[in-house]
Amino acid sequence: MSTIFPKWTNGLPTMLAGGAVTTLATVVGGVWYFATPKFWEVGYMPEQPGGGFNHQLHVGKLGMDCKYCHTYVEVSPEANIPHVSICYGCHSENKLQKYVDSPAHREKTEFVRTAYKTDMPIEWKRVHKLPDYVRNFPHHAHVNAGVSCISCHGNIGRQPVVWQHESLSMSWCLDCHRNPEPTLVAKDQVTRLFEVEQQMADPAAMKVAGKKYYEERQIAAPENCGACHY
Ligand code: HEC
Ligand code: HEC
Ligand code: HEC
Ligand code: HEC
Ligand code: HEC
Structure with a gap:
């Protein structure tokens, strides 16, 4: 039944033999941190860039399909998070500003244009995450x-x-x-x-x-x- 134990336990004997007490403490601390309910509980809602991607607006109001952004959800185990170029398709200087041109909207979406122009990914925080000892969720x-x-x-x-x-x-x-x-x-x-x-x-x-x-x-x-x- 060895398959059911978290992968990290495999390393334990080696660490103990080496007397690496601090390493062990770090590992246990790490596992304890990730095992605390906060990270994995219902309602978990980390703080996101730009106040979070608004599905209510894009899906609920504008009627966009999930697959427009989570492109691989039907063909891959992983549901991907979209690259900023997908956002830029609508939020570029000239495109969206034509339709929703208000200073407030411009300000709220500026981080999208900045990310695109500087070629830096938007650092969305992962919300749903299974522990590592569970196989890749299909x-x-x-x-x-x-x-x-x-x-x-x-x-x-x-x-x-x-x-x-x-x-x-x-x-x-x-x-x-x-x-x-x-x-x-x-x-x-x-x-x-x-x-x-x-x-x-x-x-x-x-x-x-x-x-x-x-x-x-x-x-x-x-x-x-x-x-x-x-
Ligand atoms: C359909 C998928 C699925 C199957 C089948 C499954 N597990 Fe799990 N198991 C999970 C998930 C997901 C978690 C992580 C739960 C969490 O994060 O709270 C888990 C966690 C565990 C844990 C960690 C302790 C715990 O309860 O959270 C053990 C031990 C375990 N499973 C043993 C088993 C054994 C033994 C079987 C076969 C009888 C089994 N699992 C079948 C999905 C599954
Ligand atoms: C315009 C693009 C876009 C569309 C359309 C979209 N999403 Fe997303 N989705 C995102 C982005 C960007 C994130 C990452 C930011 C976040 O987690 O808030 C995300 C995050 C998520 C997450 C959380 C991921 C995590 O970290 O656990 C889920 C679940 C999700 N989307 C489901 C859906 C579903 C279901 C639909 C369709 C009903 C949908 N999305 C439509 C862009 C989109
Ligand atoms: C198909 C076009 C389209 C795509 C693709 C798109 N958006 Fe939007 N987005 C809009 C429109 C239209 C609005 C304004 C809707 C309104 O105010 O009614 C908007 C509004 C926003 C806002 C302002 C939210 C608010 O509370 O007013 C942000 C931030 C935003 N989008 C970010 C993103 C990000 C990040 C992505 C890529 C993951 C993305 N958008 C992809 C069309 C799009
Ligand atoms: C049977 C349950 C289930 C269904 C159905 C499901 N998801 Fe998920 N989703 C999960 C689980 C569980 C995770 C976390 C997976 C992990 O940690 O490996 C997740 C994670 C995600 C993520 C985060 C991926 C990442 O890399 O950050 C996105 C985005 C997502 N789902 C979108 C969707 C969309 C869109 C649909 C529908 C087309 C969908 N999911 C249907 C259970 C589901
Ligand atoms: C709401 C229902 C639902 C939930 C919740 C759900 N599953 Fe499933 N899962 C299914 C169904 C239905 C199938 C069978 C698909 C088929 O027969 O093609 C399945 C199939 C699978 C398979 C086999 C895939 C394959 O290639 O045959 C795995 C692995 C799996 N689920 C893992 C999980 C894990 C892990 C979780 C929890 C984190 C989970 N599922 C939660 C409904 C669910």
């Missing part, structure tokens, strides 16, 4: 099975600043893996969170539709340790 597998982003991130289209909506604990993963049916939606609705939100108001109907999708798509969500741990 976004594409979930999205292609018809699990909407809303099931795991809440309705991002209502969040002016992104915060962690679910515990991301092991029992949370397993609760869904044991009974994924009610969470499955039409594939073209996976990123249309406001439509899914409306459907969720009628759990009985979702369950019926979900059962159909479950059979059609031959869904098999793993419960064996090796699927999620090294």
Whole structure:
């Protein structure tokens, strides 16, 4: 069952043999820091550059699709954070200023143009993060099975600043893996969170539709340790 232990424990015997007490203290301190609930709890909302990327505005009001920015979410385990050039497509001097030209807006979006011109990435802080001893979380597998982003991130289209909506604990993963049916939606609705939100108001109907999708798509969500741990 060695696979279930956090990777860092592999290094422990070596460190102890070497008598590297300070190293051990640092490791334990680090693990303790990351293991404190604050970093991993529901509601975690770190301070972000420019006050945070506003999904409520871009998704909720302007109706942008997740895949415009999180381009690889259907084809890769990682949901990528967009490069500033995607933002610049709308927030360049001449483009957006044409449509929303107010000093307040100019000021709020200046950090985008600065980042683009100086070729420096915007230092967004990671919000959702699984511990290292959990395998790379496969976004594409979930999205292609018809699990909407809303099931795991809440309705991002209502969040002016992104915060962690679910515990991301092991029992949370397993609760869904044991009974994924009610969470499955039409594939073209996976990123249309406001439509899914409306459907969720009628759990009985979702369950019926979900059962159909479950059979059609031959869904098999793993419960064996090796699927999620090294
Ligand atoms: C115009 C670009 C854009 C669009 C469209 C967009 N996002 Fe984002 N998203 C970002 C940026 C930039 C960040 C990083 C900043 C942050 O975390 O606040 C981000 C962060 C996130 C995060 C948190 C990442 C983390 O650090 O854990 C989630 C979850 C997310 N987006 C989901 C969505 C979903 C779901 C949609 C569609 C409903 C969507 N996004 C649409 C640009 C976008
Ligand atoms: C498709 C065009 C488009 C893209 C791409 C886009 N934005 Fe915007 N953004 C807008 C528009 C339009 C507004 C103004 C909306 C309004 O005020 O109603 C806006 C507003 C903003 C604001 C001001 C928010 C506020 O509270 O008033 C910031 C900051 C911002 N965007 C950052 C970004 C970043 C960072 C990215 C890239 C991750 C990005 N935008 C990508 C169109 C876009
Ligand atoms: C089944 C649950 C689930 C679904 C569905 C899901 N996510 Fe995630 N998402 C997660 C988890 C868990 C993480 C943290 C992964 C990690 O730490 O490896 C995450 C992380 C992210 C990140 C941060 C990536 C980074 O590199 O900073 C973004 C962005 C994101 N998700 C966007 C989306 C979008 C967009 C969708 C829908 C198209 C979506 N997610 C659907 C569970 C989910
Ligand atoms: C809301 C439901 C839901 C949640 C929450 C969820 N999953 Fe899943 N997961 C699924 C479904 C459905 C599948 C099956 C996909 C298929 O059959 O194609 C799946 C499949 C997987 C797979 C197998 C992918 C493959 O290539 O076959 C892994 C690994 C996985 N999930 C990890 C996780 C982890 C880790 C978490 C928690 C952080 C998690 N899941 C949370 C619904 C969920
Ligand atoms: C669907 C994915 C998934 C499966 C299957 C899974 N785990 Fe986990 N496990 C996780 C995630 C995610 C965490 C991290 C939880 C957190 O951060 O709170 C975790 C954490 C753990 C931990 C750390 C302690 C704890 O409870 O937080 C242990 C030990 C563990 N898992 C053992 C197992 C064993 C043994 C099995 C097989 C019976 C298993 N896991 C199956 C996703 C999974």
